[in-house]
Amino acid sequence: MKNFTGKTLRWEWREGVIDLTLDQEPANEIGTAMLAELEEFVATFGVIAPETSVCIITSARKSVFSAGADLRELYHGAAALPEKERLAGVRDFLERIHAVLNVIDAAPFVTIAAVHGVCFGGGLELALACDIIVADKMARFAFPELRLGLIPGFGGIPRLKRDLGNAFVRDLLFTGRTVNATRAQAVGLVAQLAGEGEALRIARSTAAQITKFDAVARAAAKKFIKPIPHDELRREIDLFCELFTRPAVMAALKKFVEGSGPMPYLP
Amino acid sequence: MRTLQQTTQEVLDLAAKHFNVPVGSLVPEDDFFKKLGIDSLQTLEMLSRLENHFGIELPDYEVQGVSDFKTLAERIQSRL
Numbered sequence: 291m292k293n294f295t296g297k298t299l300r301w302e303w304r305e306g307v308i309d310l311t312l313d314q315e316p317a318n319e320i321g322t323a324m325l326a327e328l329e330e331f332v333a334t335f336g337v338i339a340p341e342t343s344v345c346i347i348t349s350a351r352k353s354v355f356s357a358g359a360d361l362r363e364l365y366h367g368a369a370a371l372p373e374k375e376r377l378a379g380v381r382d383f384l385e386r387i388h389a390v391l392n393v394i395d396a397a398p399f400v401t402i403a404a405v406h407g408v409c410f411g412g413g414l415e416l417a418l419a420c421d422i423i424v425a426d427k428m429a430r431f432a433f434p435e436l437r438l439g440l441i442p443g444f445g446g447i448p449r450l451k452r453d454l455g456n457a458f459v460r461d462l463l464f465t466g467r468t469v470n471a472t473r474a475q476a477v478g479l480v481a482q483l484a485g486e487g488e489a490l491r492i493a494r495s496t497a498a499q500i501t502k503f504d505a506v507a508r509a510a511a512k513k514f515i516k517p518i519p520h521d522e523l524r525r526e527i528d529l530f531c532e533l534f535t536r537p538a539v540m541a542a543l544k545k546f547v548e549g550s551g552p553m554p555y556l557p
Numbered sequence: 558m559r560t561l562q563q564t565t566q567e568v569l570d571l572a573a574k575h576f577n578v579p580v581g582s583l584v585p586e587d588d589f590f591k592k593l594g595i596d597s598l599q600t601l602e603m604l605s606r607l608e609n610h611f612g613i614e615l616p617d618y619e620v621q622g623v624s625d626f627k628t629l630a631e632r633i634q635s636r637l
Contacts, residue, residue, distance in 0.1 A: 317598075353599075354598065428606070430601055465618065466618075467618060468616075468617050469614065470604075470605050470608045471605075472609065
């Protein structure tokens with residue numbers, strides 16, 4: 291399926307480049323609906339890969355790439371279940387999103403995240419599964435999970451560590467702060483910095499360059515340089531689940547969901 | 558190096574431009590959440606704009622609870 295329009299995202303294949311556009315109100319939160327459509331998307335890879343050079347992941351939402359996991363859905367879903375059953379649902383969701391991101395990570399074509407605005411938590415983890423991040427200079431990145439008593443659960447720590455090393459991971463994790471695109475480029479998270487509103491154009495221009503090169507060599511180079519940290523990703527799921535069972539986490543989620551502070555995208 | 562007064566004026570000018578209000582309509586003591594009616598995304602945009610303009614990083618935890626231009630300018634000044 292080369293073209294698709296769903297409830298939370300759409301994709302369009304054109305001359306070897308496939309655009310995946312996230313488009314879910316209000317801030318491209320990744321919940322069960324977006325996960326299901328992402329699963330449909332990666333299921334097409336086997337068919338489209340031979341004639342695809344680049345995938346660009348972008349957002350149709352103003353000022354947002356993705357605010358991350360759908361914490362409201364997570365909280366309400368967990369709160370509706372008896373305590374003993376909560377963990378199974380969370381683990382199942384994590385297993386599924388990890389499977390999707392592992393496929394994106396290992397795609398036999400080049401993946402580019404064209405990021406503008408907020409790129410937090412699960413949104414950053416989606417971008418980190420890509421090969422190249424092109425960011426609008428107004429983009430901001432964060433791992434705010436420790437504010438909730440959790441760790442990033444979509445593979446963020448192993449992937450950020452793979453790309454940048456531990457020091458920046460610790461800064462982001464332990465402070466929960468947001469960093470701007472200039473800083474993100476300085477530490478190597480962002481490959482290319484774009485002017486305001488120019489990230490997608492620059493991603494397309496980059497894609498046009500990438501398509502010129504030999505597909506076999508490109509896929510071999512990617513496999514060589516970008517190993518997936520499977521063991522750490524497994525341990526991340528276990529640690530997330532272990533932390534999630536604590537009452538403090540449900541209390542923090544409740545506070546976030548019911549809060550009306552000036553920065554609701556930061557728990 | 559900028560003085561605090563210069564920094565404050567630049568913050569006011571940037572905010573006025575970003576939120577499309579007359580430059581003279583903002584004063585240092587204004588509560589920007591109330592005066593400009595901005596939401597969380599706009600707050601983050603403003604933070605990015607300020608960081609880009611002054612060439613600094615302003616961690617969220619340093620501006621958490623700050624709601625007036627004067628205090629915001631002081632936080633920026635301490636990073637210049």
